[in-house]
Amino acid sequence: MAQALHPNASFRLEPVHPKPEEAAKMPYAPAVHIVGACDLMFLSGATASPLYHAHPHKDEEHDHPCAIEEQTRRTMEAIKSVLDHVGATWRDVVKVTKYLTDFRDADRMHATMAAYFGDWRPASTTVCINQLSSPGARLELDMIVALPKGQGGRS
Numbered sequence: 016m017a018q019a020l021h022p023n024a025s026f027r028l029e030p031v032h033p034k035p036e037e038a039a040k041m042p043y044a045p046a047v048h049i050v051g052a053c054d055l056m057f058l059s060g061a062t063a064s065p066l067y068h069a070h071p072h073k074d075e076e077h078d079h080p081c082a083i084e085e086q087t088r089r090t091m092e093a094i095k096s097v098l099d100h101v102g103a104t105w106r107d108v109v110k111v112t113k114y115l116t117d118f119r120d121a122d123r124m125h126a127t128m129a130a131y132f133g134d135w136r137p138a139s140t141t142v143c144i145n146q147l148s149s150p151g152a153r154l155e156l157d158m159i160v161a162l163p164k165g166q167g168g169r170s
Contacts, residue, residue: 025163026051030136042125043139047109049161056160058097062152063089072149079151083120086154087127103160105131110138110159118143
């Protein structure tokens with residue numbers, strides 16, 4: 016994919032591929048260039064836990080399924096609620112950071128995420144870590160989103 020036009024005319028998002036002929040091999044773009052005017056929104060890390068939960072954590076609020084596919088789906092649905100709130104879509108996501116407790120889950124996580132992103136491949140980093148903030152969490156995602164100027168949704 017040489018260029019992905021954003022539905023909003025004020026800017027476009029272009030994946031940057033030094034070797035475009037090899038882009039189909041990758042589940043992400045090496046970089047995403049924001050061309051034109053936009054605002055940036057930074058999403059905090061989300062897990063399969065409810066988006067809003069007590070701090071300090073209460074164990075009963077963090078009942079995580081074992082399957083990475085279900086943890087990924089729950090995490091993506093939490094993020095979708097934020098995107099929906101500000102009128103953004105998955106195509107507005109320019110950067111994803113994925114934190115996994117077991118890198119062997121990466122392929123199944125990517126397959127589940129693909130159902131949300133479709134053919135859009137934002138820039139991406141995957142980090143394998145020892146553990147996450149709540150027992151049983153195997154995945155945490157944070158994202159950077161490009162929004163058209165003046166589109167900030169409701170706070």
